[in-house]
Amino acid sequence: xxxxxxxxKMTDYFDGTIAKELEAExxxxxxxxxxxxxxxxTTRQTIKIYRDTDVYELSTDTRERLIANIxxxxxxxxxx
Amino acid sequence: MxxxxxxxxxxxxxxxxxxxxxxxxGDTAAFEQLVRQYDRQIFRVAQHITQNREDAEDxxxxxxxxxxxxxxxxxxxxxxxxxLVRIAVNESLMRLRKRKTSRTVSMDEDVQTEEGAIPRDFAxxxxxxxxxYGQSELGDILRKTIQGLPPxxxxxxxxxxxxxxxxxxxxxxxGLSVPAVKSRLxxxxxxxxxxxxxxxxxxxxxxx
Numbered sequence: 001x002x003x004x005x006x007x008x009k010m011t012d013y014f015d016g017t018i019a020k021e022l023e024a025e026x027x028x029x030x031x032x033x034x035x036x037x038x039x040x041x042t043t044r045q046t047i048k049i050y051r052d053t054d055v056y057e058l059s060t061d062t063r064e065r066l067i068a069n070i071x072x073x074x075x076x077x078x079x080x
Numbered sequence: 081m082x083x084x085x086x087x088x089x090x091x092x093x094x095x096x097x098x099x100x101x102x103x104x105x106g107d108t109a110a111f112e113q114l115v116r117q118y119d120r121q122i123f124r125v126a127q128h129i130t131q132n133r134e135d136a137e138d139x140x141x142x143x144x145x146x147x148x149x150x151x152x153x154x155x156x157x158x159x160x161x162x163x164l165v166r167i168a169v170n171e172s173l174m175r176l177r178k179r180k181t182s183r184t185v186s187m188d189e190d191v192q193t194e195e196g197a198i199p200r201d202f203a204x205x206x207x208x209x210x211x212x213y214g215q216s217e218l219g220d221i222l223r224k225t226i227q228g229l230p231p232x233x234x235x236x237x238x239x240x241x242x243x244x245x246x247x248x249x250x251x252x253x254x255g256l257s258v259p260a261v262k263s264r265l266x267x268x269x270x271x272x273x274x275x276x277x278x279x280x281x282x283x284x285x286x287x288x
Contacts, residue, residue: 007266055124056136058120062137
């Protein structure tokens with residue numbers, strides 16, 4: 001497996017949707033290619049860091065204001 | 081000898097289905113429960129796409145009002161949250177278009193870019209970036225980094241990797257094919273990785 005072929009399979013590998021035989025090839029390539037191993041590890045870290053960090057927080061005050069606005073308009077309208 | 085009855089496992093109904101049904105009947109408390117369940121998610125999606133806080137706050141309101149008005153159109157074939165996300169994506173792209181009047185903004189914009197398609201940085205990262213940067217500095221780095229991605233890429237990354245929608249749900253919410261989602265997701269992940277590497281890679285000579 002070349003590095004380009006490896007990259008093409010990376011999404012399925014991450015998502016656990018890769019075929020068994022291909023998974024073995026992907027793992028084998030990672031053992032042989034330190035660059036691709038780093039790409040996989042750091043991509044995994046990229047996803048984790050974005051998932052674990054609340055990049056855009058909604059403050060309690062803003063949240064309550066938005067919900068109050070939504071609900072007051074809903075009560076005025078009635079559901080279609 | 082009596083034949084044992086084989087009971088098929090009951091299909092569990094998502095709790096949102098009952099809340100939606102109550103809301104349709106005019107139960108606003110049920111609808112408020114749905115709002116409180118998903119407002120943060122809708123805000124994150126809108127803020128990631130528009131990169132504008134004011135717009136994202138407006139979108140949260142517009143999405144839930146639209147959903148309330150169109151509850152009857154919710155078929156229940158998809159999750160209620162996916163339905164809301166789809167409305168949020170459309171509203172967000174519309175806002176982006178309004179702000180950039182001279183340019184067309186769509187899910188396809190800039191996705192042809194070659195940046196990050198081929199990894200160039202092969203340095204390993206520090207295992208605990210939280211120890212290098214404070215929480216707020218790290219937040220700034222993450223915001224700045226994702227901001228630089230084309231909308232078509234950051235939207236797919238947001239839905240798939242941050243909001244944890246499945247590939248199929250992401251495709252449905254964005255009106256894209258599954259292969260298109262996979263291809264954009266790969267490019268988005270690689271571009272983010274490449275850009276974050278500048279901040280998070282280990283100094284040379286240091287091994288984890």
